Amino acid sequence: MTSPKDLSQNGRYPAGRLAFPHRDLTGIGQLERHEILFLLDEAEQWIDLNRQSHKHNDALAGLTIINAFFENSTRTLLSFEIAGKRLGADVVNMHAAQSSVKKGETLIDTATTLNAMRPDAIVIRHGSSGATQLIASKVDCPVLNAGDGSHEHPTQALLDALALRQALDARGEASEDFTGHTIVICGDILHSRVARSNLLCLQALGATVRLCAPPALMPAGIEAMGAEVFNDFDAALDGADVVMMLRLQTERMSGQFIPSEREYHHLYGLTKKRLQACAPDALVMHPGPMNRGVEIDSEVADLIDQSIITRQVEMGVAIRMACLDVLTRSARGLEGWTA
Structure with missing residues (x-):
């Protein structure tokens, strides 16, 4: 140290x-x-x-x-x-x-x-x-x-942190870290190397990280890594400053983890209505590729003042x-x- x-x-x-x-x-x-x-x-x-x-x-x-x-x-x-x-x-x-x-x-x-x-x-x-x-x-x-x-994707976590820092700086919230910010990561946490790397990176930079997924897609014992764990998406979103959505990694799944994509969207899809539970002007992120209409609606993904998804790519x-x-x-x- x-x-x-x-x-x-x-x-x-x-x-x-x-x-x-x-x-x-x-x-x-x-x-x-x-x-x-x-x-x-x-x-x-x-x-x-x-x-x-x-x-x-x-x-x-x-x-x-x-x-x-x-x-x-x-x-x-x-x-x-x-x-x-x-x-x-x-x-x-x-x-x-x-x-x-x-x-x-x-x-x-x-x-x-x-x-x-x-x-x-x-x-x-x-x-x-x-x-x-x-x-x-x-x-x-x-x-x-x-x-x-399903281990790590370090440069994805770093670019996400950089995109978030740039977005906050553009809003006049310049800071060297994310202390005081609550970030929700929702989706297929179980199979996501992006979720693991982001959890480590964001926590290292002071953020409070909430993980949300259906029980079948939440790794056992993930609480030990310091995350706040939710199965209820609406509860996880309450007052959040940033929401990062993840796709369902069906290519890594053997067996049925969700009833259907329609049911998944009903319970865990980010809609404009759901976004209202977050802090005003909460930022929206997604590492891509997006499944529009499954984990995120197009009207949310394309929000001009709140979505920083294209900034993540840059x-x-x-x-x-x-x-x-x-x-x-x-x-x-x-x-x-x-x-």
């Missing part, structure tokens, strides 16, 4: 490599509060770059990044690809359907093969929890977790640029970041 005397002059985090001493980013659970703040602050510069007509920086020029996605993705893969290219890196995308994994190659063999190609960073998305940590233990370069099973590129930049600084020999 970092002591106050070790902090840099801004008081938020240590200087140089001590601000983020990790080689990999495999989960929010590995991070301290000041390390989360550091990544969010680092992303701010890339927000500005991404809003310019010339969206390019040569910070990672000459470096090779492999996006190894063993699980289908559109927005996460595209976001990481854009992030790497805007930083000037050579980006290679590897899809599982085109890899030797489909021919019976083990994950360890794949990691060894990728490592032999001497990449400077590897971004991993895999359907099995712990797969990214396993690969990280077998390669010589930084590994970023782009989602592993922040995804900036936070992934920040992560790629920070994790490759040692390899680039930057002052204060060499071992």
